[in-house]
Amino acid sequence: MRNEIWEWTGFNAMEPRVAERGDVGDGQVEVRIRAIGICGTDLHIMSGHANFAEPPLPLGHELAGVVERIGAGVTSWRIGDRVCIDPLTGCGKCGECLSGNKHRCPDSGEFGLQYPGGWQQYMIVPSANVYGLPDSISFAEATQAETLHCCLGGIDKLNIRIGEHAAVVGDGPTGLYFVQLLKAAGAGKVSLIGMRESRLQLGLALGADEAVNVSGASMQAPDAESQDIVIDAAGSESSLALCVNLLKRGGRLLLFGLPGKPISADVQTVVLKELSLLGTTNAPRVWPRVIRMMASGQVQVKPLLTHTYRFEEMDQAIEFARSQSDEAVKIIVSLEEDQEDEGGPR
Known part of the structure; x- marks a missing residue:
């Protein structure tokens, strides 16, 4: 089973590659990524201004998609569920994790920062790191739940x-x-x-x-x-x-x-x-409230989504974000199957 990936390879550089999809372990789910938000942190990592990780690494921490495979012991999700992804992980055992503050865990990290992120078609994450989406929230809008929760x-x-x-x-x-x-x-x-x-x-x-x-x-x-x-x-x-x-x-x-x-x-x-x-940084306990606020219209996300690229145009999306920072508010890379054939910013 193939997984297409965009990987940060060095100073402001990235390349596509193909890998085999991994096995879904106990307590994990595989998410088929449907939308990716481009964050300023991605650009800072690629340029060396944020020293979270070393290349090569797929970045991407603003993510939404569909549950594709389910690991043993997971009962809260079904194949086809629409979800967004909390990229933050902790050890799960220390006092901070057990009190709901995994962002303060000494061993905490994030997919797309310290660990391989969502610049890929399929991504395996702990089942506790996904949150269900109502149909009223598009995948593109759902990528912003990560930023909003912070x-x-x-x-x-x-x-x-x-x-x-x-x-x-x-x-x-x-x-x-x-x-x-x-x-x-x-x-x-x-x-x-x-x-x-x-x-x-x-x-x-x-x-x-x-x-x-x-x-x-x-x-x-x-x-x-x-x-x-x-x-x-x-x-x-x-x-x-x-x-x-x-x-x-x-x-x-x-x-x-x-x-x-x-x-x-x-x-x-x-x-x-x-x-x-x-x-202030992360706030693990507010994710359900963020989704409710987005669904009710208390927070509007769509007006900020100014440009859309296809997955195969990820390098163009990053270059546009880097060169047109005044014009682009939030860039979305879409993996939705009904995207138009035309490339470039929309």
């Missing part, structure tokens, strides 16, 4: 009170998701701060009350000490400084964007303003 876990840590003012710094996909989640959690005025006008306009369409462009000579300076909550979805030294400046005394700062290297922070201001700094 964002929702951060929102939970903020303990938002109805009517609080909040700002999101960073107009990438996570920033656009954070805007929606803040509104759903009861935040009052939500401001999106970024540098790309098209993204800022999309943020307004998705519920932001204000969009502030801080690029170039037209920079609009947000009011200092105006926010109860600020989320740093950019992950740079300048974005962190802006976040600290925006927060009221006693405010909360959620750190989500990854700088890729150590950066400086104005600790004196943090102390004197009595700010709370919260880091």
Whole structure:
């Protein structure tokens, strides 16, 4: 049984190859991948800016598909079930894993980061790592459950009170998701701060009350000490400084964007303003809530899915993501059988 794979092979390089499909072990399922989201982390790994793994390795951690084979002892899934995949794994035995916090496990890792990921037609994962999808959520939309679950876990840590003012710094996909989640959690005025006008306009369409462009000579300076909550979805030294400046005394700062290297922070201001700094990554327990929010329309994913490629065009999708980062919000690689014959971005 053949499995077609795209593999990261070196600095900004990838190649297709064919392998035999593996045996499905006890407690595992094989998923036939139907859609893959291209994440900025994939690009950072390929360029050497995120040292999660070494090539050769198939990347890909935003995944959805159909259960194809079932291992012994698995009773919760049936062949043909529509699912999305949680790429995070832990040892399953330590205190963190047993308490539902496998992302804090000393031996945790992710498919597509430390372990072979979903840039392939078929993928074997633990049965506990898949979540069922209602028919109302497309496979393309379902790839975003992975990103959304990280964002929702951060929102939970903020303990938002109805009517609080909040700002999101960073107009990438996570920033656009954070805007929606803040509104759903009861935040009052939500401001999106970024540098790309098209993204800022999309943020307004998705519920932001204000969009502030801080690029170039037209920079609009947000009011200092105006926010109860600020989320740093950019992950740079300048974005962190802006976040600290925006927060009221006693405010909360959620750190989500990854700088890729150590950066400086104005600790004196943090102390004197009595700010709370919260880091956030994965949130294993929120996956069912994410799927319910997507199905109900509380969070809109489809407006962010700007371009689609076929699986055989994976290298073109990655190159487009790398070269057209302003134009592409979220790129999807589709393995659906009813895709059109034309290639390229759609």
